[in-house]
Amino acid sequence: MGREIQMKRMPGTSRLVVLAAAAALLPLLAAGADPPDVTGTWTMTVETGMGGGSPTFTLTQEGQTVTGTYEGYFGEAPVAGTVEGDEVTLSIEVNAQGQDMKIDYVGTVDGDSMTGKVVFGEYGEGTFEGTRKRE
Numbered sequence: 358m359g360r361e362i363q364m365k366r367m368p369g370t371s372r373l374v375v376l377a378a379a380a381a382l383l384p385l386l387a388a389g390a391d392p393p394d395v396t397g398t399w400t401m402t403v404e405t406g407m408g409g410g411s412p413t414f415t416l417t418q419e420g421q422t423v424t425g426t427y428e429g430y431f432g433e434a435p436v437a438g439t440v441e442g443d444e445v446t447l448s449i450e451v452n453a454q455g456q457d458m459k460i461d462y463v464g465t466v467d468g469d470s471m472t473g474k475v476v477f478g479e480y481g482e483g484t485f486e487g488t489r490k491r492e
Contacts, residue, residue: 393466394418395440398490401429401462403475405483414447414487423447431460438462445471 399414412429414436423438423445431451438447447462462485464473471487 393440393443393445393468395423395445395466395471395489398492399471399487400490401471401485401487403483403485405475405477405481407481409483416447427451431458440466443467445473 395416396418397416399416401412401414403410403412410430412427412431414425414427416423416425416436416438418440421439421441423436423440425436427434427436427449431449431453434449434451436447436449438445443465445462445464445466449460451458451460458478458480460478461476462473463476464471464485464487469489469491471485471489473485474482475485476482
């Protein structure tokens with residue numbers, strides 16, 4: 358039989374050291390977890406100083422690479438992006454009133470939720486919240 362640590366016999370300071378060490382290991386264990394998979398249909402709620410919108414993203418993820426389609430205010434466009442850890446980046450290129458514009462969604466994903474910042478090229482930025490539709 359192996360030795361078991363008797364926490365109740367340890368002085369208070371030693372208990373704190375053991376608990377602190379255990380807490381420090383948790384992020385290392387979590388780092389080995391699989392990255393989130395953003396595959397599915399997402400409804401985004403976008404807010405800017407000039408108004409908002411609710412585009413739909415249909416996404417497929419293979420490894421860290423994300424592809425798909427955008428449907429919203431700017432019509433329909435292909436999506437290219439990445440997922441690294443819980444960070445997600447989605448980009449589309451659209452033509453808005455005769456001007457080509459790249460739009461970047463940069464944020465974090467947590468299960469069926471996504472939040473972050475949306476940048477409309479040189480035309481400004483806003484925030485977004487996304488929810489994946491469960492089928």
